[in-house]
Amino acid sequence: MTSTNQEPVRLRAEILAKPPYKQGVEPAPGGFKLSSNENPFGPLPSVAKRALGVNDFNRYPDGSLPALRAALAKRYGVPDENVHVSAGSVALLYQLVAAAVGAGDEYIYAWRSFEAYPGLGIVTGASSVQVPNLPDHSHDLEAMLAAITDRTRMMLLCSPNNPTSTTISTVDFEAFMERIPSNLLVVLDEAYGEFVTDEDAVNGSNYLSKYPNLVILHTFSKAYGLAGLRVGYGIGNSRILDAARTAAIPLSVTDSAQQAALASLEPEAEAELLERVSVIAERRDRMVTALRETGWNIPQAQGNFFWLPLGQETVAADRFFNEAGLVVRAFAPEGIRVSVGEEESVATILAVAARILDTLPIDHLARKAASQPETKRSNV
Ligand SMILES: Cc1ncc(COP(=O)(O)O)c(C=O)c1O
Incomplete structure (x- = not known):
């Protein structure tokens, strides 16, 4: 279709200034999508049927x-x-x-x-x-x-x-x-x-x-x-x-x-779904504990994801995950969010995290200081 009208349609500047929402990419075959905090378990048959x-x-x-x-x-x-x-x-x-x-x-x-x-x-x-x-x-x-x-x-x-x-x-x-x-x-x-x-x-x-x-x-x-x-x-x-x-x-x-x-x-479906939630929470805690034990300074996680506060190293660290077939969510220059996904992804996540930790400067905030006490705090 041709038009003699060269003026673009007038749209609101504040809307045009914002890029449209972009979803996370899909992983390569054999990889894992750990970028959208999704539940790794498929639908229950009773739920799908309904x-x-x-x-x-x-x-x-x-x-x-x-x-x-x-x-x-x-x-x-x-x-x-x-x-x-x-x-x-x-x-x-x-x-x-x-x-x-x-x-x-x-x-x-x-x-x-x-x-x-x-x-x-x-x-x-x-x-x-x-x-x-x-x-x-x-x-x-x-x-x-x-x-x-x-x-x-x-x-x-x-x-x-x-x-x-x-x-x-x-x-x-x-x-x-x-x-x-x-x-x-x-x-x-x-x-x-x-x-x-x-x-x-x-x-x-x-x-x-x-x-x-x-x-x-x-x-x-x-x-x-x-x-x-x-x-x-x-x-x-x-x-x-x-x-x-x-x-x-x-x-x-x-x-x-x-x-x-x-x-x-x-009741029956919900019990099964909440059992899956417990499995995910246990998997999360296991990973966070392992990361902390190996020298990461990361917050205690309570969602179905954990946070690696990588700061300026976020983009470089994201590459390590991608190369290992793990799609995670990088928020540069603050950190990387890793969703808790399939059990099969756990070993790779921990291995990649260990490699990333090795690359971090000795005084990086994501590294645990030699004897860092874990304190309870009040925010108000
Ligand atoms: C904190 C928070 N709130 C709300 C949502 C929206 O979830 P949904 O629209 O799928 O219910 C999300 C999704 O990732 C979220 O992370």
């Missing part, structure tokens, strides 16, 4: 997802209207920003954290405010409180934090919430909550009745292995979630996704 059993897709789904909302409401002991289901929890993040953070308003989050956070406000014109993590790679809650201004409309916390795998402790969370204005929306992203084994880590569901300004986010993508079906949810005050529903694209969650989520919550 998802594939949806055969009336000439019809739109029921957008209010009554069965799944009711099941989740029962689980969390809240009314149905305090549950909002979305096409992945990332969709709900966008909805909450659209609902609460207008043009020129601010939302605060720790950095580094989930790579989607900086883009959440681009469409609405909201300003993203990043608060650098502490040297131990956890949220700097004190600095996040200090970053609140009269334009702040949302505080976004991530525990376990993607990509550093650190958690917020119950004690720190409570102290933090006590200092948050009651009219400020707090979103606690617990996408990896099921993998947490540290008893001191916060569990947001315990605070929903105490803090009506708190919304917790969960997903079926990680522990429940439904990443490809796109289903996540938020629990919180119905007024906030109604605003998110208003901001949502209608009918985004398919009935197949709803049925797969419901099948995953059936």
Whole structure:
């Protein structure tokens, strides 16, 4: 098609300034994809059967997802209207920003954290405010409180934090919430909550009745292995979630996704899925322990991934992983996130990590100092 019109279509400059989302690459045959925090286990037959059993897709789904909302409401002991289901929890993040953070308003989050956070406000014109993590790679809650201004409309916390795998402790969370204005929306992203084994880590569901300004986010993508079906949810005050529903694209969650989520919550299926979560958590702990014992200084991991704080050596280290057939996620110049995948990948990960450690300068932060004490800290 030819056109005499040479002027490009006018698009918003702030949208054009941002490169479109790029997914991680697939590994070569025989390699492992450890770059998207996916669940390495395939779908349970009972779950797949239920998802594939949806055969009336000439019809739109029921957008209010009554069965799944009711099941989740029962689980969390809240009314149905305090549950909002979305096409992945990332969709709900966008909805909450659209609902609460207008043009020129601010939302605060720790950095580094989930790579989607900086883009959440681009469409609405909201300003993203990043608060650098502490040297131990956890949220700097004190600095996040200090970053609140009269334009702040949302505080976004991530525990376990993607990509550093650190958690917020119950004690720190409570102290933090006590200092948050009651009219400020707090979103606690617990996408990896099921993998947490540290008893001191916060569990947001315990605070929903105490803090009506708190919304917790969960997903079926990680522990429940439904990443490809796109289903996540938020629990919180119905007024906030109604605003998110208003901001949502209608009918985004398919009935197949709803049925797969419901099948995953059936007692027998869920027990099996959570057993897999334990296997992944054990595999994670085994790797982190081995890495620490061999001289790595890395944070205790609580998600289905661990963090190698490689700093300026990130790109070089990423090459070592790639050459060994491991696709990991490099966030230069900060570090590399390695998802916990198949058992068969473990030995190669540890071997590559040992080679990388050998190349690091003796005073590199990712190296354990000769007698480095492990201290418990308070961030508030
Ligand atoms: C911290 C965090 N939150 C939310 C999500 C979104 O997950 P989904 O949209 O698949 O539910 C992810 C995905 O990687 C994540 O890492």
